[in-house]
Amino acid sequence: MCRWLAYWGEPLKPSELILDTQHSLVAQSLNSPLGAETVNGDGFGFGWYPEDTSHGNVPALFHSIEPAWHDENLRELTSSIASPLFFGHVRAAAGPPIQQSNCHPFRHENWLFMHNGFLDGFLKMKRDLAFAIDPSLYPLIHGTTDTEVLFYLALTMGLQDDPAAGLARAIRMVEQVGQSKGIQFPMQGTVAVSDGSTLWAFRYSTSHKSRTLYHSVDIPELRELYPDAARLEVFGEKAKVVVSEPLTDLPGAFVEVPESTLAIVDASGYHHEPFLDEAA
Structure with missing residues (x-):
């Protein structure tokens, strides 16, 4: 469906x-060797938090409907x-039109949200899911994607207070609505969420066969493994990246995030937690 990355660390x-x-x-x-589609040319998006937060920590956005490889402004x-x-x-794109308002990431106040995957049978579920969104948030939806509806549904269900719980409630509602309409596996994908301080990355699907998700190994560990790798010099000690698929072929540079798992990145490092994992 798509490919994404999220960076956390020194500027x-x-x-x-x-x-x-x-x-x-x-x-x-x-x-994209590990993607469901090898070419992802239906637009792109870039969202970033400012290095100087003296005037707040609201992220900026740049969206384009051009293929990323063709956009000089990027x-x-x-x-x-x-x-x-x-x-x-x-x-x-897998249905919704190619337009800037459908490009990820999506923003609400200081929050960013993006998704690789889909809500299966979205058109059958759309009315029920949209009506469940808080009336104060509904007018803020500008595009036609399932991802934006999922984001505002999660905001309605408490994402800003507890991202894991808010997204879990939203996904469970998607599954309940979908299955009531005969859709066997309504949720598929990986999701990234941030408030500008912490990064939450989710890998989950109803079928438990989710899109790929990886995160980098800590930079000090990588420098021990590859002391002569000049490329690592551009990164600070705290640099971390979560990606749909690895950015390098260096053995040991990336580890896979397990199925039904939440990976949290903050000042204390990486943390994995079960996410909507019935066994857990």
Whole structure:
């Protein structure tokens, strides 16, 4: 469906990951070996939190309907700023039209949200899900994607107070509505959420066969493994990235996030928790 990455750490030029690394996000937009679609050329989005938070921590957005590999503005922008936390997303549309309002990530106040996957049978569920969104939030939906509806449903159900619980409630509602309409596996995908301080990355699907998700190994550990790797010098000690698929072929540089798992990234490092895992 799509490919995405989320960075957390010392301020970094986003181009280092979106454009310049071995299997960058733009490279994956042209060729995504682990994706359901190998080409993701139906627009892209980039969201970033400011390095200077003296005027608040509301993220900025750049969306385009051009293929990421064709957009010169993306290179100019990502090479000219630095950010301690940013999202990048390349889209393979599966129904909703190619328009800027349908490009991820989506923003509400200081929150960013993006998704790789789909809500199966979304058109059958759309009315029920949309009517469950808080009336004060509903007018803020500008696009036609299942992801944006899922985001505002999760906001309605408490995402800002507890992202894991809020998204879990929203997904359970999607599953209940979908299954009531004969849809066997309503939810599929990986989701990234941030408030500008913490990054939450979810891997979950009703079928328990979710899209791929990985995160990088800590930079000090990588430097021990590869002391001569000059490429690692651009990253600070705290740098971490969560991705749909690895950005490099270096053995041991990325680890897979297990099925039905929430990966949390904050100042204390990585943490994994079960997410909607019946066995847990």
